[in-house]
Amino acid sequence: MKKISISLLFILFLFSGLMAQEENADALFLKQRKEFILNNDGSMDYRYSHQLKLITYLASDKQYGESFIVYNPLFQHLTVSKSETTMASGRKVNSPVNAFNEVLPQFAPNAPAFNHLREMVVTHTGIEPGATIDLNYNIHTKAGFLPALMVNEILTTNSPVKELEIIIKVPQSQKIGWQLFNSKIIPVVKVEGDYTIYSFTFRGLKAIAHELFQPRDNRLQPRLVFTTGKQLFEKITAQPAFALEANDGMNALVESVKSKETDPLKIALKLQEIVITEFATNMVPPIYMGFKMRMPTEVYTSNYGNEPEKALLLAALLKQAGFEATLAALSPSAILDVKSANPLLFTEYLVKAELPSGRSIVLSPIRMQDQNPIVSQPNKSLALLVPGKALTFERLSQEHNLINLNGKITIDNNGKAVGVCSASLSGIAQPYYRVARNEKVVNGLFADGFTSQDIKESMISENQPLALKVSYTIEKNNILRESNGLSFLTLPQLIGDAAFWSFTEIPTARTESLELPSTIDQDYVLTLTLPANYSLLIPSVQKKIRNSAGAVEIGIKQEGQTVTIKRKLSLDTQVLKPEQVSELRELIAIWMNKNYKQLIIKKK
Structure with a gap:
């Protein structure tokens, strides 16, 4: 009785999950089937079919009105055996003859060597919210065209999938190497005649989330990889x-x-x-x-x-x-x-x-x-x-990615700034190839605060594959920007700073992990000497936070006419779980706060 209750609870949980997906999705794959066949004569077949239920007007008008099938007609033959829409009323509508149109794939223009490739565009008719599209086609590949039967199949799509079946059919004499990632499904293996058949059945696959900074290459998505090739790369x-x-x-x-x-x-x-x-x-x-x-x-x-x-x-x-x-x-x-x-x-x-x-x-x-x-x-x-x-x-390994800038700047009564700065960049922040092409580009490494015109002299003391060190002599006229009786000074930042990673908006809630471009440590220290008749509007600022995403520290302090600015950011976790994203948001919000990226100066 206890086992039956547990099973019922699991079924109810799975069913409620699928219902939630259907309610929130624009479309739902009721069933997908992908069959990969290596025939005894060395030819191959790929058989695909799906039943796709359209839920919203976005799905019927924008997303799934057409299906696209790319193939090489010199070595492959395409057969579309079914393209039928069952409307919400139950009426069935087959795609007419003129709904099948071959075009040149978008990636193969102006290239005679690739101009024989074709993309079959199948236009689905009778589509509307509540309709279901049935599509079934086969691509037959001649023996010898591909070096092996191989697959790198990401199982999730832009819409949830109620059931996905993947079949691999190979001659008994043929061994395959396969691996299933981010899923615990075990295939059913059976022998039919001369063939060994591997059957994978997946249920309740979530749609791929449309969120920024997702782990690259879909590597955390469920995926099936296999090959039949011996000495494939040879x-x-x-x-x-x-x-x-x-x-x-x-x-x-x-x-x-x-x-x-x-x-x-x-x-x-x-x-x-x-x-x-x-x-x-x-x-x-x-x-x-x-x-x-x-x-x-x-x-x-x-x-x-x-x-x-x-x-x-x-x-x-x-x-x-x-x-x-x-x-x-x-x-x-x-x-x-x-x-x-x-x-x-x-x-x-x-x-x-x-x-x-x-x-x-x-x-x-x-x-x-x-x-x-x-x-x-x-x-x-x-x-x-x-x-x-x-x-x-x-x-490949993770290097120590570092951006470091130290400077001493003096401003005179006319708003002219003179001084020196030293920059150190390492790891992915070091533009090694760019500098090797032209050493003068180091004058353009400032994204804020200074421009190349403000660099009177620069000297590279080190340019190694993972480390760059540059010293600068700075001379900038009118470093202060006047507005409403106050003066504003933009603090220097270097190209490669995390502030330029397009963090325009980080939502408070997220469903998928977030991957940063890299881990990084950023450290800016600037000593500024103000004219005798100037002082900071806010003479002291101190912010310091450390959490699971990293750490940020902002320190601004005036003593006499000397102002010391310290800005530090450490992002030491490249892949963040959804529950950590709010902590990243907290760090970035402070780092990108314009009140900590500039000084507001007043006359005494």
Whole structure:
């Protein structure tokens, strides 16, 4: 009797949870089914179906009026077997012939190598609040197009799912490596004929919350990863593109760069800049091309490529310049498992190059970055795709990210400020690549208080991959802003400060964890000498808070004509639980309070 009561309570709890989701959602997937099949002849099938109930006008008018299916018609065949709407009245409406339209995917314009790709747009008719859409289609893939049957499936969507079924069907002789993350569901495994079938059933999946600063790469969402590939990455890296061959044009380009630069780091950064700015980027997911990359020479001649192709082009140019260069990729470390690892897990393609000094650098082929993109990425791993070798991963670490500014400034009776400042930046706050390209950029590291025109002299005493130290001589006219008989002075802040992380609004309540761009320690100390006839409107301020999100301290004190300002912020937890967000909000509210970012000065 006790077991029956517990079971009934669980069912009632689950049912009430689903009812709450339906009441608050714009739409609800009553059922989703995804079936991944590896046939005996090496071909593959992906069968998808859903029953989607529309609840609000937003869902019927904006969100789910169309379905989009991308495929490669040279190697794949799409069959839509059902597109039917059951209206609220019970009437059934099939999508007419003209509701099926093929278009070029948005990510493949102006690129002949990708112009054969197609996106089927299925327009659903008869939709309204209360209607249910039934969709069923199959994509058949020819043998040899993909190196393996592989999946990286995030189980949650923008709407809650009442029931999701995932089926994996492979020949008995075929072994698969699979891993389920952030879920405790156990598959049912059975044998039917020549096939082994793995069945996963999930119920009551919540919708993905639309909240800012969610953990990146959806790594905390339930996810299923699997692959059937043996030596999967060896197959990919065996392609001719990984030989990194160069043509005469590429050789001439490298020689031109080397004739103007002798510093190895600057040569590498210049080649990166050329690949980014002079070659178009088409964000075509590699899976639609079967993870087959064009030769760097072809990418160079065509003047465009997708991310891994541009990475191989950059690697080829670096190789021609004398560097040892390797294609690399970032992947969320929390969802990495050797037996299920596959290239669908890669979130970003990069190039790792070895400098003559023995130090390595990592470069993006599609975006210029101030700092090495693998610095302070503790939740990611760097995968190295070396021809002829198994995939290896480097777990990335958290560096000490620091912003420190110390200054002594004197203001005369005319509002002119003169003095010196010293800045130290480390970890992700250190714009190492940016400074290496042009040392003059250190004059523009101030976001508030001073501009580059106020810097009379700057001197870099250290510029290492993780540490920058700069001293400044300051001379600024009219540092005081007059208003209503008072003078206002904006306190200096450096670029990279947490105040510029777009914390425009942090709600008091949150359903998902919050991930900061990084942990960071910020420390500003400014000693200010005022003219004899000036004093602070509020001569003393002291704020100090420490909680689970970090700590903040604001101290302003005037003694005679000397004012000492100390501002410190430590954010030492990168991923905050929902219940911690209010404590982060408390810290940020003080740090960004304009009354603590400026001084109000009055005449005596």
